[in-house]
Amino acid sequence: MKLHVSIAACLLALMLAGCAATWVRVDDTGSHYSGEHYSVSLPAGWMRSEVGDSLVLSRDGLDLQRIVIEYRPHEKAFEELEKSSSAGMLPSELAELTIAELKASQEEGLPSLEILDNRPMEIAGHTGYALHLRFKTDAGLRIEVLLRGFVDENGLYQLLYRAPTLHYFGRDREVYESLSASMRL
């Protein structure tokens, strides 16, 4: 998946930058992230890393659960498709391009990708899309993904939550919901 690729790129960049600054534990009282393009409340006890204005969060390891928040300028919105986003895009069009971008990335499991839900959603005061996806890895593990996105005049914002269906997806979903609700531009 594209965001899967983005995470890999983030991790690689962090590794190249040096190990010391890679992961930071969010302290027990919680923490607030405020970047150039957005701000969110972070879950206490989770590990976080950041590259530019993208955040990656996990509690038990990236394979068990991950939350990724990503900002992209319009011209880099859908790189696999070589398509831009724009401030005037309809939320259904954004969802359509997001799904196409995922499928075009040819990542593991995508042939089995199911769209369980696709609806509009208000995020940070903007109308965007909310996707609920499911796929199976080559090893047969079912993974569920919540993916939300919206645009403003600057670019595209996406929030992803991904975890194995078994045990983890349901357990940490509420953390993602809280984080999503806390997002502000």
Place this chain on the structure above:
Amino acid sequence: MPRLLLVFAVLGLAACQSAPIKPMSGHQDTLHLTAEESRLWHSAVELDEQMENADYLFEDDELQGYLESVMQKLYPEYGDAISVRVVDSPSLNAFALPNGSIYINTGMLTRLDNEAQMATVLAHEGVHFTHKHSWQQRRNTKSSTAFSTGFGVVTGIPALGDLMALSSIYGFSKELEREADADGFRRLAAAGYDVRQAPVTFEHLLAEVEALDIDEPYFFSTHPALEDRIESFEALVRQHGATNGYRGEQVYRMQVEKLQLELLQDYLELGQYQSVLLILGRPDAFVRYPLSAWFYLGEAYRLRDEEGDAARSAEAYATAIQLVPEFAPPWRAMGLHYMKQGEAGEADSHFSRYLELRPDAPDRAYIELYRTNLKTGDDH
């Protein structure tokens, strides 16, 4: 002693590389494999299981039975030693594994016109198995990993292991591909097919390569180049001299019809509008495809988004509505078109009709939001 082992090892390898590999002559030969061949065979069985577990296959018993019946005509002496499975992927591809598993993509099936063209593909792949081309490739290739890079891009399936380098996915050497073409052609003729369809199969692939402006990544095109391949098949047809034979158009269309619209949808979902424009740009497109395909043509223009495409897409949607008024998607598409044009009344009436026709529309929430916004004058 270790030095002696090394000498044996070197000699053994040299002997192995020089010994010719004999093609199999039938099902019984699959029971007599060397230890190395057995290992390769079992790896292929594991790959089969992986393909199945990861939901890469298009499961349809009727279609599966049809493909296997064609394979039986081509390779009667092999019984069930050769199996054919359909991969649910829009890319134009087919490949053979060293255990006789042959895979053909839904994308390939929908692009072909008749059974004779499909038989051309299956006959070619069958030769890769019967002539042990994977085994020959392994002997000739010191490192198979070099071939595995970018596998997903070519096949539409993410990488499943180095064994794929020893399948026919990338094409084998020029000699082995020529052998597969020539022996496959003989099988095609012996089974009574119209051999003139063989070069047409490759012409379809060439058209795709040209339309998408890609550097011939499809498996059939690598060794040798597609144009050479077409010429070579035309020469085989001339030598053969026959001007008749079985084409199997109707039966083939009945089998692949169920895949057609789904494939157009798959292309659009992948952002591959060029493929849809190529398929529906053929003069006989709307003889081959249901009239609802006008909607997919409109979607392809909308996604291409070049100058004049908005009008082209609206025209295609309008044609779909006129010809298949009970088909819901073009009503939605026209609604979005009118909404962007600022024609709120037309947009709302088209959305309304869409939801009437499809009360369980998966995008109902979006459409209801747009209708509300049209009433309140909100941009979104």
